[in-house]
Structures are given as structure tokens and as C-alpha cells.
Amino acid sequence: MIIQAQNVSYIYSEGGPFEKGALKDVSMTVESGAFIGIIGHTGSGKSTLVQHFNGLLRPTGGKVIVCGADTLDKKADLKTVRAKVGLVFQYPEHQLFAETVYKDIAFAPGNMGFSADETDAAVRESAALVGLSETLFEKSPFELSGGQKRRAAIAGVLAMRPQVLVLDEPTAGLDPRGREDILSQIKRLHAETGMTVILVSHGMEDIANCVDYLYVMDHGTIAMQGTPAEVYSRYERLEQMGLTAPQVTRLMKQRYGVDVCTVEQAKDYILGVLRRA
Amino acid sequence: MLKDITLGQYFPGNSPLHRLDAMVKIVLTFVFLSAVFTAKTALAYAAVAAFTVVIIMISGVPFKFVVKGLKPLVAFIAFTAVLNLLMTSGTVIWQWGFLRLTYEGAAYAVQMLARIVLLVLGTSLLTYTTSPIALTDGIERLLKPFGKMGLPTHELAMMMSIALRFVxxxxxxxxxxxxxxxxxxxxxxxxxxLKRAKAxxxxxxxxxxxAIRRAEELATAMDCRCYRGGNHRTRLSEAKVTAADYAAGCVFAGLMTLVIFANKVG
Known part of the structure; x- marks a missing residue:
């Protein structure tokens, strides 16, 4: 396994008036090459949890082991951990700063001590992975469109050549077309490179047809886990947590009593039923 | 990490101190400041210190939290103390080169130390017990007389509350x-x-x-709600000076009298 969280708790501003428990006794194991989804309502602790995966936050209770390194260990090299686990924040385009797209993507590999040639190769490779044309390299990142900015920002993290890619709500604020584009790009990335991917979302449909395994977070704990079909089949429970299952899941459950989570699966099932009839 | 700075934060609560009128609290803070600067003898300082402890207790803000507010100032306080300790002339206790330790210096250093700590503790209670909105409202009312002289008081107060709101x-x-x-x-x-500056x-x-994007959005939002500055604006809740505020005024006047008296006696 590549990331392991053992009974992790985290409390914000411990001792102050705004003390807030964000995580309570969370345990989770991520195997190398997996495609994992974490869903939960706003404030359920999912963003706090993923910041533990690259040592940006350290647990106030329990421990997190990333690629064999305990992030609480004073001697642990957090920079290496951060290079191994690339974390793409919510609205990552807000972190763009350099004069050109190329320089912005090259920021991370430069920090990680890549040579000039390695950096150049990494920039081109990661831009290709997110579908960002090289003709944009010399433009200012602030001239790009919303979707392009987001791709550039994701490329900026991929350029470190991480073993794990964590994306916190990568589709937030995009239109349906942009959302579809980014998600299919991520899926392709996982399929082509075999990179471990952790996708954080509150949108249900988004995640259903990508991930192998799903964790549902509620009030700082893991409320449910399983394959998407398993999780979505208990949609009454999801609704209690303020989440919704994909519409197609509800429909198929009510109409046919089967668990599916994508339109594709529903189509196959209905075609099967019709063929038999 | 940046959220750990407690100085200047608002600590929500419902203590008698929280309920006082913001304008009155600002005036009382100035009274407190004058009391600290008036104090000359140990007895007078003790009186101010005791008073500070009592009002912190009344405010319901935990001591730990108030003292944490001193943290960013530790270096400054230490520097002042050392400077006073070594640079004051008087009866020499110990000398090394141009550095000399004097009785007067020691006394002065202790006095300055007490003064700064009391100043910070006392005045920080103003922001701990007053929400930023109430605070700027208080300032606006305090500045009102200057409005007649052409000072754009409402605009100044609005700019301040926006600035505070965005901190x-x-x-x-x-x-x-x-x-x-x-x-x-x-x-x-x-x-x-250099490397850090570049970073x-x-x-x-x-x-x-x-920040620029937020400012633009805020300006648009204010325009959409027809904001047009100070004139003809009315308030949803009109702040009133109550009996409690007058009572608090008497207490602070009492402190001032006590300090003057203690200066004479001790």
C-alpha cells in the first residue's frame, strides 16, 4: 500500500475559541495503482483528510504513513513526500503566478531539483497528459480560459511526476462540458500511466463511473465504504447525510430493484431485460 | 498557522463587557490608556494591574488566550527592557565598556515592561469583546462631530469595516x-x-x-444593492448609551482617581 491512515484525528486551532474537530478516528488504506473516490458533504472533513496525505497537515491523533514515511516523524523528509503525492487543491487555478504557462508548470519540478532537461520533458509530458496544447506555453496563465487554467494548474502538479495524484473537487465551478473533459482526462491518465488517483468530490454522478472504491465521509468520520454500486445502493442512508445517489441509481432501484450507478450499466441491464422478453 | 495570532481577534461572548456600547468602550479604552500613563508608583501600577485582571475576568475571555496575544510582541518587549536596563544613567551597579547597569535603569525597565504589558492586555480587550462591525460603528459615531467639518466619516468607517471584514x-x-x-x-x-523574499x-x-477580484466583486454587489454612501442612510439597530455604559464610565473614572491617589500616597 502507498498511503495508510491509522485512526487519524485532526483538530483545528486547538485550545482557541474557534477550536473545531475536523477528523475523528479515520482509517483508510490506499493501494498502489488504485482509483479511489472520497465523497462527503461540505465540511465533512474530506479536504482536511487529503491534506494529510502529503504532510501539509499532521494528525493531532493517530498517524499517516505515506510511501513508508510517517509524517509525524521529525526526521521525515516532507519535501520528498510532497513530490510523491501530488495534491491538486480546489480551484487550483488560483495558485497560478508565473509570467508564462510554461514557467508555471516548471515551478514544481524546479523546486524538486529536476535538471533543466528533466524539467522540460516533465512540462511537455504533463501538459500532454491534461490535454494542454504546447502553443499556449508562452502565454500568460491569466489569459487562458477557465478550463485551460485548471488544466495548466493540474499539469503544474503532475510535472513533479508524483506516484499518487490527489484531486480535491477538480470539477468545481466548471460547466458540464468542462467537467466531462477534465474527468475523462483523469480517467485516461489513470489508465495510461497506472498512477494511483484519489478523487475528492461532492458530486455523485461525477465519481460513479471512474473510481474502483469509494469512501463516504460525514462529520469527520468515514460513514460508508465500498464499490460505487455498493455505496449508491444504500441511497436512503446517503440522503440522511445530505448526499444524493445518481438519479439513474434511484430509478433502477425503484423500477427493477437492481444496483447500478452509471447510465451505461443501466442501458446494458435494460437491453438485457428487453432481449429476454 | 496564521490563524494562531490572537491579538486583535474578536472573541464572541455575552459578558457585561461585550454588551457595553462600542463607542463608550473606545472612550473607556482611552481612559484606561491615560491611567496606565499616569501611574508612577508601584502602588499605582498594582492598582492598574489588579483592575486589568478583574476586567479580563469579567470579559470571560480565557487568560491563556489574552496572554497569547502578547506573543508577537515578546521580541519588542524584551528589546525595550534590555535597552532601558543598559542605557539609563544613574548609580552604577555593573559596567562593561559602554554598557552599564544602574539602579535607575533597572527600575525604569521594570516600569516600562509593566506599562507595555498592561497597555497591550487592556487595549486588546477592546477588540476581544467588540465585533469589528460594532467597532467601526463606534468609531463612526465618535467621529461624527468632525463630519460637520467636512470629514467623510461614514466613508472612513465603511472602508475600515471592509478592511477588517477581509482580514x-x-x-x-x-x-x-x-x-x-x-x-x-x-x-x-x-x-x-533574498531567497526567502523570492520565495x-x-x-x-x-x-x-x-484580493483585486474580491474587491471588484464586492463593489459590484454594493452597486447592485444601490449603496450610495453616508447621506440618508438609516440603521437597522440604533445603538444607545444605556445605564450600564454610564456605570462603566464611573468605574473607569474611579480607576483614574485611584491611580492619581496612589501616585500621591506611594
């Missing part, structure tokens, strides 16, 4: 961008001064851009 937002934003850049291997903590570029550029 936590910008801190949060800074924290977020810092983390995002650290996730890309940025290092804000090591290296020499701030990836933080400052996105921060400025987002």
Missing part, C-alpha cells in the same frame, strides 16, 4: 495558496533573506490577484 478572508486565502505552493515543493522557511512571489501574485 480573516485574506488570511485564509494566504494559508490556502501557501499550502498549494508547498504542495508543489515551494519552501517558505529556509534560505537567506514569496508565488504567494503574493495569486494573493493580490484574488
Amino acid at each position: 480573516p478572508t485574506l488570511l485564509e486565502e494566504t494559508d490556502k495558496i501557501m499550502k498549494a505552493q508547498m504542495a508543489r515543493g515551494a519552501d517558505f522557511q529556509s534560505g537567506n533573506l 514569496l512571489i508565488p504567494l503574493l501574485v495569486p494573493l493580490f490577484i484574488s
